[in-house]
Amino acid sequence: QVQLVESGGGLVQAGDSLRLSCAASGRTFSNYAMGWFRQAPGKEREFVAAISRSGVNTAYADSVKGRFTISRDNAKNTVYLQMNSLKPEDTAVYYCAGHWALMRATPTTIAPYGYWGRGTQVTVSS
Numbered sequence: 001q002v003q004l005v006e007s008g009g010g011l012v013q014a015g016d017s018l019r020l021s022c023a024a025s026g027r028t029f030s031n032y033a034m035g036w037f038r039q040a041p042g043k044e045r046e047f048v049a050a051i052s053r054s055g056v057n058t059a060y061a062d063s064v065k066g067r068f069t070i071s072r073d074n075a076k077n078t079v080y081l082q083m084n085s086l087k088p089e090d091t092a093v094y095y096c097a098g099h100w101a102l103m104r105a106t107p108t109t110i111a112p113y114g115y116w117g118r119g120t121q122v123t124v125s126s
Helices: none
Strands: 003-007 010-013 018-025 032-039 046-051 058-060 068-073 078-083 092-100 120-125
Touching (some): 018 032, 018 120, 032 078, 046 068
Parallel strands (some): 010 120
Antiparallel strands (some): 032 046, 032 092, 046 058, 092 120
């Protein structure tokens, strides 16, 4: 089992920045590709960003490319999502997810991820 706990959400204004963190425990963190997803009210959960086991490979949704950066610190068992130039449409609950993966994998769909956190709310006001 892998336990994931997100933190860092909050209420910000458009144009502001936030950094989300996801702390993992329970298994060898470096064996897992990690992803961030989000779900806005009335919408399906969608992919935001993913990072490979070593952190060398990353993937982003087009809607956040150039504004968000995913990173990880395997020594701290933590994955981060730096969010800059936030927009009201970024408002959602953000979820961290883990997938036991091959070295370079960066899954961009929900299905491969077997472990999920409970989410952290991000609200961006205009």
